[in-house]
């Protein structure tokens with residue numbers, strides 16, 4: 001494809017035709033004959049129709065909540081079904097973050113008005129319905145008993161936090177994608193509480209050895225590849241079998257492939273040298289000095305200053321750590337890159353790191369990612385909300401959203417409800433309850449909780465609890481979450497991948513750094529589209545960052561980019577990039593792209609204390625996340641941010657710790673009872 005064609009219009013103008021073709025009768029006739037309400041009834045039975053209805057009403061940057069509300073549909077309505085929304089911005093969607101930003105800018109309360117007291121009382125109010133918040137509810141109920149009354153509030157239109165489910169449909173067949181939290185990574189390293197929780201929910205991770213088809217792509221001869229784009233490298237070129245990392249399951253990069261790379265000949269020679277030759281680029285250093293040097297030098301610095309490679313080598317590797325670090329090799333230490341299998345370290349005498357995760361393959365994946373864990377938590381917490389009882393049947397089970405927040409339920413989950421304040425009634429040290437105020441449909445409401453767990457982003461807590469001590473607020477505000485975008489693209493079939501011989505593409509110069517076929521997982525009644533002739537969901541990664549700046553600055557700049565990039569920009573880039581990569585395999589973005597869901601996460605991974613920018617040798621107890629997560633009155637703090645680790649087990653472990661602290665607090669409190677409810681008084685252990 002010529003540059004001109006790509007720039008001009010890779011199918012953007014074909015939206016309507018495409019959707020008419022797909023949904024034509026259901027949507028066109030439905031909207032016309034039945035009117036909005038009738039059409040929404042139609043949407044319940046044909047979730048794929050939601051796409052076009054929503055598009056025509058509000059555009060792709062609309063908030064789903066706005067759309068639902070404009071139709072008189074809310075979480076209590078049977079037609080409310082966020083996982084089925086496509087062709088729009090998901091993840092941190094419009095409507096979910098504005099109140100938080102007003103709070104941050106100290107503008108919220110100027111025009112907010114007085115909250116209305118709902119007179120609802122709970123033993124525990126949880127702020128944040130991600131895995132940590134849901135797990136906090138779970139652990140609290142475990143300790144406090146089935147009668148405990150719990151309210152979980154979340155600002156998004158769907159629960160799960162980052163663990164979000166995206167649904168697609170192909171001729172009546174359900175296709176799933178993960179909008180965030182991808183897999184259960186290295187479950188063998190999970191704490192007893194975290195793995196115990198998964199087991200209690202019914203998840204037996206060993207079954208993934210059967211459910212994940214590890215041979216599918218290799219049996220079709222598909223290999224990893226690198227795509228060099230014309231804008232960055234002067235020509236569009238897909239090099240199959242040219243993986244730039246060297247983990248156990250990738251083949252060494254053949255020299256012939258390196259010579260085909262559209263980079264300077266000197267860079268090709270340098271790359272060959274890095275890969276093949278055992279050269280100690282840091283001679284004369286003791287092992288300890290070597291370690292420190294590699295921790296405090298970026299991989300880019302190491303390549304240019306120590307290995308003295310041509311700058312084109314840096315161009316090839318720049319985005320290689322994006323999926324893990326959300327920044328490129330300019331902001332990731334050489335040591336970390338060594339552990340990831342990047343070349344140049346063969347001749348440097350260092351001990352191998354003990355890598356527990358190496359012992360387990362990366363196969364513990366539900367088709368909707370860890371959204372299945374969130375869904376199983378909700379199923380356990382709120383009986384009747386999701387049918388079934390196994391890890392297999394959760395995959396295709398449909399959530400009844402109206403059942404999540406019913407007055408007859410001991411546990412309630414309220415969506416579209418950003419919390420704007422959590423304030424003790426009286427002195428935090430002696431208060432018996434916390435008033436939690438949230439915004440819903442433009443109005444403020446207050447509920448009362450015996451205890452409160454902040455399972456939201458840690459950086460939000462100081463705005464919600466302004467009376468916290470300054471040292472704690474500063475510690476909580478220290479971390480900057482790492483922004484990234486998971487985009488799911490449903491395509492008509494994946495024959496182009498088969499023809500080209502690749503299943504995952506690293507794109508060092510392109511808008512999306514990675515384009516992958518999905519993990520081939522089938523369980524329960526869900527079948528992965530294993531034949532290339534079937535429609536499937538592609539996974540595209542973009543990590544906005546600003547190379548050259550310190551990593552926190554890069555995260556802030558990336559966040560700003562994500563909040564200001566409209567859906568149409570993503571769509572344009574998806575079409576252009578897929579056309580350029582897959583076009584030679586017969587892929588036509590106009591014909592072959594069926595649906596797009598952009599899951600943007602301006603507040604993505606928990607900040608992981610990048611050693612390149614953090615002090616060396618700081619004791620764990622002095623890390624800001626440890627200081628910040630201390631209980632404040634009756635408020636405890638969960639979320640993976642509290643661990644400084646962006647992992648599901650961290651989210652669960654932090655929930656467990658927060659509930660342990662709650663229990664200890666309760667047992668120590670003078671009366672041992674909350675005036676809100678007696679449920680927990682009778683069941684919590686006393687210390």
Ligand SMILES: Cc1cc2nc3c(=O)[nH]c(=O)nc-3n(C[C@H](O)[C@H](O)[C@H](O)COP(=O)(O)OP(=O)(O)OC[C@H]3O[C@@H](n4cnc5c(N)ncnc54)[C@H](O)[C@@H]3O)c2cc1C
Pocket residue numbers: 100127128129130131132133153154155156160161162163179180181182183184185417418419420455456457460484485486601603604605606638639640641646647648649651
């Ligand atoms: C794209 C992506 C991929 C990932 N992949 C993996 C993976 O493969 N494996 C893995 O282990 N981990 C992965 N992670 C890390 C993931 O974040 C954790 O695994 C875990 O899901 C975090 O859960 P959490 O509950 O701590 O936080 P979150 O999931 O962020 O949940 C917190 C919730 O609180 C809400 N909230 C914030 N402020 C408020 C407020 N004021 N009022 C109400 N609600 C509020 C948030 O919007 C959110 O819904 C991934 C993360 C991202 C972003």
